[in-house]
Amino acid sequence: MFFKFFPKNCNFFELFEKQVVYAVKAAQFFREVVPQGRITDMTLSKVKAIEHEGDEVAHTIIDQLNKTFITPFDREDIYALTMEVDNIIDMINSIVSRLRIYNICEVDHNLVEFAEVIDESVQAVARAISGMRNLKNAPAVAEACVEVNRLENVGDTMRDRILAELFNNHTDPITVIKWKDIYQDAETVLDVCEDVALIVNSILVKQA
Amino acid sequence: MFFKFFPKNCNFFELFEKQVVYAVKAAQFFREVVPQGRITDMTLSKVKAIEHEGDEVAHTIIDQLNKTFITPFDREDIYALTMEVDNIIDMINSIVSRLRIYNICEVDHNLVEFAEVIDESVQAVARAISGMRNLKNAPAVAEACVEVNRLENVGDTMRDRILAELFNNHTDPITVIKWKDIYQDAETVLDVCEDVALIVNSILVKQA
Amino acid sequence: MFFKFFPKNCNFFELFEKQVVYAVKAAQFFREVVPQGRITDMTLSKVKAIEHEGDEVAHTIIDQLNKTFITPFDREDIYALTMEVDNIIDMINSIVSRLRIYNICEVDHNLVEFAEVIDESVQAVARAISGMRNLKNAPAVAEACVEVNRLENVGDTMRDRILAELFNNHTDPITVIKWKDIYQDAETVLDVCEDVALIVNSILVKQA
Numbered sequence: 001m002f003f004k005f006f007p008k009n010c011n012f013f014e015l016f017e018k019q020v021v022y023a024v025k026a027a028q029f030f031r032e033v034v035p036q037g038r039i040t041d042m043t044l045s046k047v048k049a050i051e052h053e054g055d056e057v058a059h060t061i062i063d064q065l066n067k068t069f070i071t072p073f074d075r076e077d078i079y080a081l082t083m084e085v086d087n088i089i090d091m092i093n094s095i096v097s098r099l100r101i102y103n104i105c106e107v108d109h110n111l112v113e114f115a116e117v118i119d120e121s122v123q124a125v126a127r128a129i130s131g132m133r134n135l136k137n138a139p140a141v142a143e144a145c146v147e148v149n150r151l152e153n154v155g156d157t158m159r160d161r162i163l164a165e166l167f168n169n170h171t172d173p174i175t176v177i178k179w180k181d182i183y184q185d186a187e188t189v190l191d192v193c194e195d196v197a198l199i200v201n202s203i204l205v206k207q208a
Numbered sequence: 209m210f211f212k213f214f215p216k217n218c219n220f221f222e223l224f225e226k227q228v229v230y231a232v233k234a235a236q237f238f239r240e241v242v243p244q245g246r247i248t249d250m251t252l253s254k255v256k257a258i259e260h261e262g263d264e265v266a267h268t269i270i271d272q273l274n275k276t277f278i279t280p281f282d283r284e285d286i287y288a289l290t291m292e293v294d295n296i297i298d299m300i301n302s303i304v305s306r307l308r309i310y311n312i313c314e315v316d317h318n319l320v321e322f323a324e325v326i327d328e329s330v331q332a333v334a335r336a337i338s339g340m341r342n343l344k345n346a347p348a349v350a351e352a353c354v355e356v357n358r359l360e361n362v363g364d365t366m367r368d369r370i371l372a373e374l375f376n377n378h379t380d381p382i383t384v385i386k387w388k389d390i391y392q393d394a395e396t397v398l399d400v401c402e403d404v405a406l407i408v409n410s411i412l413v414k415q416a
Numbered sequence: 417m418f419f420k421f422f423p424k425n426c427n428f429f430e431l432f433e434k435q436v437v438y439a440v441k442a443a444q445f446f447r448e449v450v451p452q453g454r455i456t457d458m459t460l461s462k463v464k465a466i467e468h469e470g471d472e473v474a475h476t477i478i479d480q481l482n483k484t485f486i487t488p489f490d491r492e493d494i495y496a497l498t499m500e501v502d503n504i505i506d507m508i509n510s511i512v513s514r515l516r517i518y519n520i521c522e523v524d525h526n527l528v529e530f531a532e533v534i535d536e537s538v539q540a541v542a543r544a545i546s547g548m549r550n551l552k553n554a555p556a557v558a559e560a561c562v563e564v565n566r567l568e569n570v571g572d573t574m575r576d577r578i579l580a581e582l583f584n585n586h587t588d589p590i591t592v593i594k595w596k597d598i599y600q601d602a603e604t605v606l607d608v609c610e611d612v613a614l615i616v617n618s619i620l621v622k623q624a
Binding site for chain 1: 492576579580583584587589592593596618621622
Binding site for chain 1: 270271274275284305308309310311381382385386
C-alpha cells in the first residue's frame with residue numbers, strides 16, 4: 001500500500017468547493033424550474049447533467065482519499081462530507097424526476113416556497129464549506145452552519161403545516177400520495193444540508 | 209489541536225445515562241398519550257420540550273468527544289450511540305407530530321399496544337446503557353440487549369399483522385395512507401432501539 | 417482488552433463468501449417466486465430461513481471483528497460490508513413479506529423483470545466479493561462492480577417508467593399505494609448492491 005504524503009495535485013478544500021458548486025447549481029436551477037409548473041425533457045436532462053458533473057468530483061475526492069495517507073482532517077469526515085454533498089444533489093434530482101413521473105403540471109406555491117428555502121440553505125452550505133480552508137474564517141463558517149440549522153427548522157414547520165393542509169383539503173387520494181412524497185423529499189434536502197453543517201461544525205471543533 | 213486526556217468534567221457514562229433518561233421520558237409520555245386519542249397543543253409542546261432537552265445532552269456529548277483524546281471506548285461507538293439515542297427521541301416526537309398533522313382523533317388499540325412495546329424496549333435500552341459503566345454488569349447488559357431484540361421481533365410481527373388488517377378492512381385510501389405511516393414509524397422506533405443494543409453489545413465484546 | 421493477531425480460525429474473506437451465498441440464494445429464490453404470483457406460507461418461511469442463516473454469518477463476522485486486532489483491511493470496511501450484504505438479504509425478505517401482507521395474488525410482469533435484474537446484480541456482488549481474496553483478481557472485481565452500477569441505473573430507469581405507468585393507468589388508490597411500495601423496495605435492493613460495490617471498490621483502491 002503506497003500512500004502519498006500531501007500529494008501535490010490534491011487539495012481537498014479545493015475539491016470540496018468544486019463539488020459544492022454543483023449543489024448550488026442544482027438548487028438554483030430547482031428554484032427556477034418549480035415556478036414553471038411542468039418538467040420538460042430539457043429540464044430533466046439539465047438537472048441530470050448537473051448531478052453527473054457533481055458525481056465526477058465526488059469520485060475524484062474518494063479516489064484521492066483512498067490514495068492519501070495524511071489528510072487535512074479526519075478521513076471519515078472527508079468521506080462523510082463528500083457523500084452528503086452528493087446526497088444534496090441526488091435529492092434535488094430525485095424531486096425533479098418525481099415531478100415528471102407524477103405528471104405534475106401545475107405551479108404549487110408551497111413547493112415554490114420550499115425551493116426558495118432549499119436554495120438559501122444550499123448557499124449557506126457552500127459558504128460553510130468555502131470557509132473551511134482557513135481557521136480565521138471560523139466565525140463565518142459557524143454562522144453559515146447556524147443558518148442551515150435555522151432553515152431546517154423552517155422547513156420542518158413548513159412541511160407539517162403543508163401536510164396538514166393537504167390532508168384537510170384534498171379528497172383525492174392520488175393527489176395526496178403524490179404531494180406527500182414531493183414535500184417529504186423537499187424537507188429531506190434540508191435535513192441533508194443540516195447533516196453537512198454538522199460535519200463541517202465537528203471538523204471545526206476538532207481543529208480549534 | 210489540543211486534546212484533554214480524561215478531562216475532569218467529562219464522564220461519558222454519566223452523559224449517556226443522562227441522555228437516555230429523555231428517551232425513557234419520551235416513551236413513557238407517548239404511552240400515556242396514545243390512549244387519550246387526540247394530540248393537544250400541550251401534548252405536542254411537552255414532547256418537543258423533552259426532545260429539546262435530549263438534544264442538549266447529545267450536543268454536550270459530541271462536543272466532549274471532539275475535545276477528548278482518550279475515550280473509555282471507541283470514538284465512533286460514542287458518536288453512533290449518541291446519535292441513535294437521539295434518534296429514538298426524534299422518532300417518538302415525529303409520531304406524535306404525525307398524529308396531530310393527520311388529525312387523528314380516535315383511540316387506536318393497535319397503537320396503544322405499540323406504545324407499550326416501545327416503552328418496554330426503551331426501558332431495556334436504558335438498563336443496557338446504565339450497565340455499561342462497570343464490566344461486572346455485563347450479564348445484565350447482555351440480557352437487556354436480548355430483550356430489545358426480542359421486542360423488535362414482536363414489533364415486526366405486530367406491524368405485519370396490523371398492516372394486513374389495515375389493507376383488508378379499510379376501503380378509504382386516506383385512512384390507509386395515514387395509518388400505514390404511523391405504524392411504520394412505530395416499528396422504526398423499535399428498529400432504532402435494536403441499533404442501540406447492537407452498539408452497546410459491540411462495545412461490551414471489545415472490552416471483554 | 418485481549419486481541420488475537422490473525423486468529424487461526426478467522427478468515428474474513430471466507431466468511432464474506434459464506435455470507436454472500438445467502439444473498440445469492442435469496443435473490444435466486446425471489447426470482448423463482450415472483451412468477452408464481454402468490455406468496456404461500458412455505459415461500460415466506462423459506463425466505464425467512466435464508467435470512468436467518470445469513471444473519472448468523474453476519475454475527476460471526478462482527479464477533480470476529482471485535483476480537484481481532486489486525487484485520488486484512490480497514491475495520492470499518494469489514495463492518496460496513498457485512499452490514500450491507502445483510503441489508504440485501506433483509507430487503508429481499510421484506511419485499512416477499514410485503515407481497516404477502518398486501519395480499520398480492522397476480523403475476524406482475526414488471527416485478528418479474530425487477531427480480532431478474534436483482535438476481536443478476538446480486539450475482540455480480542458475489543463475484544466482486546469472491547475476487548477480493550487475491551489482488552490479481554482486481555480487474556475481475558472491478559468489472560463486477562461496474563456491472564452492479566450498470567444494473568442500478570437500469571433499475572432506476574425501470575422504476576421511473578413503471579411508476580409513471582402506475583400513476584397514469586390506475587385509478588384505484590389502494591393499488592397505487594401497494595405497488596409504489598413494492599417497486600420502491602425492489603429498486604432499493606439494487607441501491608444496496610451498489611453500496612456493496614462502492615465498499616469493495618474502495619478496499620481495492622486502498623490495497624492497490
